[in-house]
Amino acid sequence: MAGKAITYTAAQIAKLGKDNIPAELLSGHGLVYSSPATLAYNSPGAEGFGVKRAGLAVPESVMLIVSPGCCGRNTSIVSSMPQYKDRFFYLLMDETDLVTGRHLKRIPEAVCEVVSFLDGQKGKKPKVVMICITCVDALLGTDMERVCTACENALGNGTRVRPCYMYALTREGRRPPMVHVRQTLYSLLEPMDKDPKSVNIIGNFAPLEDGELQRYLTEAGVKHIRQVSTCGTYEEFLNMASANFNIVTNPEARASAHDMSQRLGIPYIELTRIHDVERTAAQYKAFANAVGIEIDLSEDEARAKEAVGSLKESFPDLSFNIGECLNADPFELALSLVRYGFKVDEIYGTLAPEKFRYVSRLAELSPDTKIFCNMEPTMLYYDMSASRAHISLGKDAAFYCPNIPNVAWNSDIQPFGFQGITKLMETIKQTMKEARA
Amino acid sequence: MKGLRKVLTPFAPDQSGAVSVLYGLGGLIVIIDAGGCTGNICGFDEPRWQDVRSAVFSAGLRDMDAILGRDKLLVSKIADACKRIDASFVALIGTPVPATIATDYKALKRMLENEISLPILTVPTDGMKLYDEGEALAYKALADEFVSKDGGLEKIVLGKTPLTYGSDFEDNALDDYRRIGASTKTVAASASGIEAAKKLGVSYEVYSSAAAKIAGSIPSGKVLVCHDEVFGKTLRDKGIDCDIATFFTLHDEIRKACDRKITEEDEFTDLVMNGGYDIVVADESLKPLAEGFGGMWIDAPFFALSGRR
Numbered sequence: 001m002a003g004k005a006i007t008y009t010a011a012q013i014a015k016l017g018k019d020n021i022p023a024e025l026l027s028g029h030g031l032v033y034s035s036p037a038t039l040a041y042n043s044p045g046a047e048g049f050g051v052k053r054a055g056l057a058v059p060e061s062v063m064l065i066v067s068p069g070c071c072g073r074n075t076s077i078v079s080s081m082p083q084y085k086d087r088f089f090y091l092l093m094d095e096t097d098l099v100t101g102r103h104l105k106r107i108p109e110a111v112c113e114v115v116s117f118l119d120g121q122k123g124k125k126p127k128v129v130m131i132c133i134t135c136v137d138a139l140l141g142t143d144m145e146r147v148c149t150a151c152e153n154a155l156g157n158g159t160r161v162r163p164c165y166m167y168a169l170t171r172e173g174r175r176p177p178m179v180h181v182r183q184t185l186y187s188l189l190e191p192m193d194k195d196p197k198s199v200n201i202i203g204n205f206a207p208l209e210d211g212e213l214q215r216y217l218t219e220a221g222v223k224h225i226r227q228v229s230t231c232g233t234y235e236e237f238l239n240m241a242s243a244n245f246n247i248v249t250n251p252e253a254r255a256s257a258h259d260m261s262q263r264l265g266i267p268y269i270e271l272t273r274i275h276d277v278e279r280t281a282a283q284y285k286a287f288a289n290a291v292g293i294e295i296d297l298s299e300d301e302a303r304a305k306e307a308v309g310s311l312k313e314s315f316p317d318l319s320f321n322i323g324e325c326l327n328a329d330p331f332e333l334a335l336s337l338v339r340y341g342f343k344v345d346e347i348y349g350t351l352a353p354e355k356f357r358y359v360s361r362l363a364e365l366s367p368d369t370k371i372f373c374n375m376e377p378t379m380l381y382y383d384m385s386a387s388r389a390h391i392s393l394g395k396d397a398a399f400y401c402p403n404i405p406n407v408a409w410n411s412d413i414q415p416f417g418f419q420g421i422t423k424l425m426e427t428i429k430q431t432m433k434e435a436r437a
Numbered sequence: 438m439k440g441l442r443k444v445l446t447p448f449a450p451d452q453s454g455a456v457s458v459l460y461g462l463g464g465l466i467v468i469i470d471a472g473g474c475t476g477n478i479c480g481f482d483e484p485r486w487q488d489v490r491s492a493v494f495s496a497g498l499r500d501m502d503a504i505l506g507r508d509k510l511l512v513s514k515i516a517d518a519c520k521r522i523d524a525s526f527v528a529l530i531g532t533p534v535p536a537t538i539a540t541d542y543k544a545l546k547r548m549l550e551n552e553i554s555l556p557i558l559t560v561p562t563d564g565m566k567l568y569d570e571g572e573a574l575a576y577k578a579l580a581d582e583f584v585s586k587d588g589g590l591e592k593i594v595l596g597k598t599p600l601t602y603g604s605d606f607e608d609n610a611l612d613d614y615r616r617i618g619a620s621t622k623t624v625a626a627s628a629s630g631i632e633a634a635k636k637l638g639v640s641y642e643v644y645s646s647a648a649a650k651i652a653g654s655i656p657s658g659k660v661l662v663c664h665d666e667v668f669g670k671t672l673r674d675k676g677i678d679c680d681i682a683t684f685f686t687l688h689d690e691i692r693k694a695c696d697r698k699i700t701e702e703d704e705f706t707d708l709v710m711n712g713g714y715d716i717v718v719a720d721e722s723l724k725p726l727a728e729g730f731g732g733m734w735i736d737a738p739f740f741a742l743s744g745r746r
Contacts, residue, residue, distance in 0.1 A: 003523065031494035031518045032472055034479035034486070042476025042495070068533045070450035070474055070564035074481035076744040079446055090442035094565050098537060103440075110441050117443055135471055139503055139537045168471035169500040169534070377494055377518045 596630025
């Protein structure tokens with residue numbers, strides 16, 4: 001067995017059933033390989049959003065990372081980006097801290113010194129200090145709410161202090177780090193009067209690409225469409241509490257939306273990023289019915305269909321390998337492409353029971369599609385020589401398939417809806433044309 | 438304030454140092470963490486990861502594994518991987534998680550030896566010490582497991598890892614360590630190299646080729662070198678009249694009265710601003726700590742310190 005990456009076909013997985021997905025394809029079962037996708041999750045660096053970048057999505061915030069030195073080490077990549085200059089600070093723990101927990105008493109002093117440093121030398125007093133703690137404090141059972149209250153009392157100037165939990169230990173838990181950090185961000189919002197013409201889009205830490213969703217809302221009379229990443233100031237961010245409703249575009253924001261509905265009285269509706277034109281249209285129609293607005297999809301839908309048709313006409317037998325470092329669910333995207341009549345040779349993703357429905361349908365249409373798990377140790381031996389794909393999608397797929405064209409499709413700005421489908425199809429077509437020129 | 442970093446990012450930790458020594462030796466390296474520590478190593482501290490794959494894996498610990506101390510599960514995961522990954526040994530690298538739950542490495546080693554017919558190395562790093570200490574622990578683990586007096590090895594360089602010298606690193610093979618006891622010449626290229634040579638009980642030369650290369654470009658004047666101690670010592674040996682300051686280990690055999698082991702940002706600032714130096718030889722990431730320094734700054738890249746490639 002040594003020397004070969006473990007894989008299963010869609011048909012094999014479908015036959016085994018949702019409750020018997022092979023352990024090698026699931027997260028949290030064996031040793032973990034540092035594939036590009038694993039690193040993008042565990043060590044996001046300058047690309048993508050991990051807890052550190054996400055915690056600083058709130059305007060005018062800074063972060064104090066309280067941890068052993070190893071946890072903050074790779075932050076130097078992010079710190080070198082202009083928008084993060086003077087926003088990361090560190091309180092390094094030593095072995096005595098670990099044994100005695102004495103570092104907790106030092107946090108208020110450190111927060112005061114950071115705020116004083118920024119106010120005095122840099123002339124920019126932060127509105128929020130995020131305190132990022134890691135696995136050590138997870139195991140010590142640290143009560144960070146209490147520590148943050150002590151920090152706010154020590155500052156005594158209204159600066160908010162909130163905890164961010166960078167607990168890799170809880171990746172498969174009920175509240176994994178990327179769910180929790182979203183809850184932290186929106187917990188800063190305070191109840192305020194509702195503005196019926198305000199809507200929030202919550203889901204990611206970079207904005208949704210300006211597209212048809214915003215246009216539909218504007219045409220329906222919405223005046224303010226807010227996203228955390230487009231708020232220029234902390235005050236503007238606080239106005240998100242006035243929203244009439246929230247649109248959730250990423251399941252990791254569902255818990256935050258639920259919190260906001262309970263605490264601020266803001267209801268929410270969830271929209272999924274899908275790559276099937278007809279299903280996208282059906283979702284928008286259901287959305288319009290639910291919120292009581294009328295929207296005209298015809299032009300956007302036609303444009304997306306045309307883009308799919310044009311790609312199909314230019315490259316009718318196109319075959320894909322799809323990774324998971326991209327702005328799409330690789331299993332959903334694979335299914336949509338197969339439905340359009342393309343082929344999907346390989347998927348590099350981490351399967352979860354909730355994604356089984358895609359694999360189950362894929363097994364009917366493309367039973368031989370191979371599925372690899374990015375976390376599986378044998379991916380060390382992955383060899384693409386057996387693949388017949390013409391193009392790969394996703395940044396990690398480029399790593400596995402260096403000899404075929406690639407569309408990374410992993411920008412911070414999030415594609416969505418018909419516009420997302422249209423742009424993806426056009427980008428694939430352009431990339432293939434250039435590769436074959 | 439002690440331990441507070443307002444300008445610098447944390448330096449390379451001991452677990453990165455340990456992997457730096459073991460990387461490329463053909464072992465199955467298991468970092469006992471949840472994923473983040475391995476991510477820091479493979480995604481940042483180990484430049485070879487981009488070019489030459491090595492079997493470096495995270496143990497993928499989850500909260501209940503740590504809370505309940507599921508060592509049997511860890512052993513089972515490693516044994517399972519050994520069936521599918523070719524390796525000449527298994528190395529267990531510690532992180533803050535096993536440090537917090539007081540993992541018994543000796544017990545883990547014994548449990549693994551009952552399951553796997555490969556040498557088992559344990560490196561009790563904890564993510565709170567610095568990379569040179571982790572490198573020294575890895576050398577110790579190699580020495581304990583592999584070193585013999587048999588066979589001749591003409592020369593070996595210890596401690597010349599990417600963390601100290603960036604792309605100018607020098608790899609050794611596992612067989613080199615097996616024959617190191619009979620080496621005719623051992624060069625300690627950094628603090629961890631000195632520790633390794635001491636552990637092995639071999640005579641050694643303290644020398645940094647990177648430092649030797651820049652020695653000729655340093656003008657006369659009062660010089661402060663802030664880098665690895667061997668880097669500073671080599672400059673001194675080349676005739677540069679310099680004081681050595683280091684955030685890392687400073688051995689008594691290198692240290693002179695004017696040399697300093699520093700820990701905090703403020704100490705470096707005080708040293709540069711009030712030490713009367715004409716020239717500073719150091720990674721330029723330290724420059725913001727010495728705003729207003731009027732002398733010459735000669736950049737000496739130090740990956741473990743700045744993360745600059």
